[in-house]
Amino acid sequence: MPTGYFSCFLQTLVITNEKLITIICGIGEVNLRCVNHSLSDAALRFLERMAEELGLPIKKVEVCPGRVIAIITWVGSRPELKSVVLNSHTDVVPVYEEHWKYDPFAAVKDADGNIYGRGSQDMKCVTIQYIEAIRRLKTAGKRFSRTIHLTFVPDEEVGGHKGMETFVKLPEFHKLNIGFALDEGLANPTNAYTVFYGERNPWWITVHCPGSPGHGSRFVENTAAEKLRRVINSFLEFREKEKHRLNTSECFTLGDVTTVNMTMVKGGVAYNVVPAEMDVSFDLRIPPTDNLQEFEEKIKAWCKEAGEDVTYDFAQKHMDQNFTCTEESDPWWHAFSSTCKAINMTVKKEIFPAATDSRFIREEGLPAIGFSPMNLTPILLHDHNEYLNEQVFLRGIQVYERLLPALASVPPLSGEE
């Protein structure tokens, strides 16, 4: 995404945040539309004001030039214990404004209470819910044994490389002394709430098929196109099998199978020239529960069957087999799930079908759950007319008002005392 766009969206995101609060929580009117400074500055200024209102310290870490992570901290009564992190990303994806019913950055609420805005599901709602829940808990005079850190990161939507991926390698991240993290999830159209405990591994692969060149009028042997066809057939036959597996199993979701999509084909120079090479690229997403080494062996075999000289390389290859424990014996999961049960929430555990910043946290060996409290809501992230109903939003604040005390009061674990 061009930087100009990026800046523009951050600025408008701040406006959206302001309006969400203005509309839903009734916290004063603000107008940032005419502010003339860089966008991340605007987002930071907003967060600084939130920290000031909460009476909590804010720390900024510039992980890459111009990419700042903000951390608001509520120190627990036993700060030596491992902390709870509430993560959210501050960026949003672009919009096709002509397809929106309302200005995507004005946070318009319709007669049904649906609030339209880019980021209303992904995940500015969660950012505000974290802040609002903490405001209420603090106002009620509560304090918990474990420290709570709110982390606000840039660049999630463009892969997290200049955001969370870099941050987890810095001493400032390790100083947070994290025990457990919450990050974004997805809406669920039913009454249930979806909770994500792992993510699929994206593999972006290009297969190179060399062949004998020649004149387009002959039956040239050993062509690149024949090999390309065999490669495509192998990948797409596997695709059909996985699709069948998903469609015939009651308990499978997208996160439980491997998706395969052919996304690019390259090769050829003229109609009458048989090319010396053709390339095909695939976007694969593999569940962390699969044997990734075995899967690569399968790809190797497909290439070999297509031709001895067929090779492949990866533009992206994640080998993350971590997933967060969701056994009742796990103290963090127990705190999360028993709280949900106590407030009559139905929780569905899934593997996230795409990728979020949680993967970087899990790769550090830390438990992370992806959760955005949005039930009875169609999944509209990155879509036109993204919205969230105000009742669902307000209920989400109450959910965090219960979850945060439970998580921040998890008794000391072995090794913590």
Ligand SMILES: [Zn+2]
């Ligand atoms: Zn997101």
